[in-house]
Amino acid sequence: MTAAAATVGAPASPCISDAAEARVARAWAALGVVEDPEIPALSLVDLGIVRFVKPQPDGVLQVGVSPTYTGCPATEVIRQLIEQALEGAGVGPAAVIHVLSPAWSSEWISAEGRRKLAAYGIVPPRDADSSRPIACPRCHSVDTECISRFGSTPCKALHRCRQCLEPFEYFKCI
């Protein structure tokens, strides 16, 4: 229901809550198209780092964000991108807060996010399914090896395919 529809004869409190709901939905929609600065194939929502969007009694929209890694250099840029996106969406005053607990997990990457990662050439994290072989994103061979536990960003490791001999990236489980 839109805020406008709710004004027609509806009691006052649902009207306010509908407007608030629409504001929250607009904020989520805006965040859903913000690209991660280091893995632009993913949005911040796909990555699972946006924890909540909550209007506060003082009218400020609070957005909870969790860092993937404590030292991730993209953390500050992500905050700025979120602030810009919310401003662009016209959701009014908003504040980004850091949420540490519970700690972010690669399990929170959405199914959509996993599809996008794979299409981008980064093998998605195996998480609970640790027996699944890490298949080469190019030739799909499972004859692959880890060549470095760390890669170009804190969240990825470097692997190599023994069949097509191409190196590729794997999103670390954490």
Added chain:
Amino acid sequence: MSAAATHVARLLFRYVLRVGDLSLVLGQRLGEWVGHAPALEEDLGLANVALDLIGQARLLLAYAGELEGRERGEDEIAFLREQGEYLNPTLVEQPNGDFGQTIVRQVLIGAFQLELYERLANSADDRLAAIAAKAVKESRYHLRFSSDWLARLGDGTTESHARVQSALERLWPYTTELFAEDDLDREMADCGIAPRLAEVRAAWSARIDTLLAEATLERPRDRPYQWFGKRGEHSEHLGYILADMQYLQRAYPGERW
């Protein structure tokens, strides 16, 4: 705040500095490898570990600043203290040496961080528990990296084995300090904020024995030890690290990113 609560906050401030300074100084040390590691992958690995450590230090030092209540932020605490105010264990300020020595230091301290964070994740202090629960995941990954290398070097050539065994002999005495319980450790454990160090030691010791066996290395004998970085009594090396690390803030006070 009641007198008892103020007392605990003051102790907690020092305790959080101990944990945070360990990450800060180790992160700074590992950063020295950037551009100098034996291979590009190892350069990335050490830099990534350093980055996580600096991230942990930021969270911990920012919290310490709040506990202290003198409006000092993470940067002021990291960059404007004097040597005697740093409470990191002396082990993490030891020079990098060759790649093998860095790996040995990393395994010894990484196993300690892992055991400590696992227990701090259940701390009676919620903020410390949240930071530890985040850091423990990173520490587990760091230890996989360093212990892989320890096994490759220890169980490698005669030369690599000899080098890491000698680094182990050199660094081993510094591990004593990690488990030397003092009043601060005791009081923090009494209020359920920190674990008993005897318990951390037992878990660390068992883990280290397994890793050393995999790497075909011999556990050195414990020897008398005289350094206590965690009380602010440091080896000569910390001063040089700080000179480098604090240069910018000393030369351009208050400068920000």
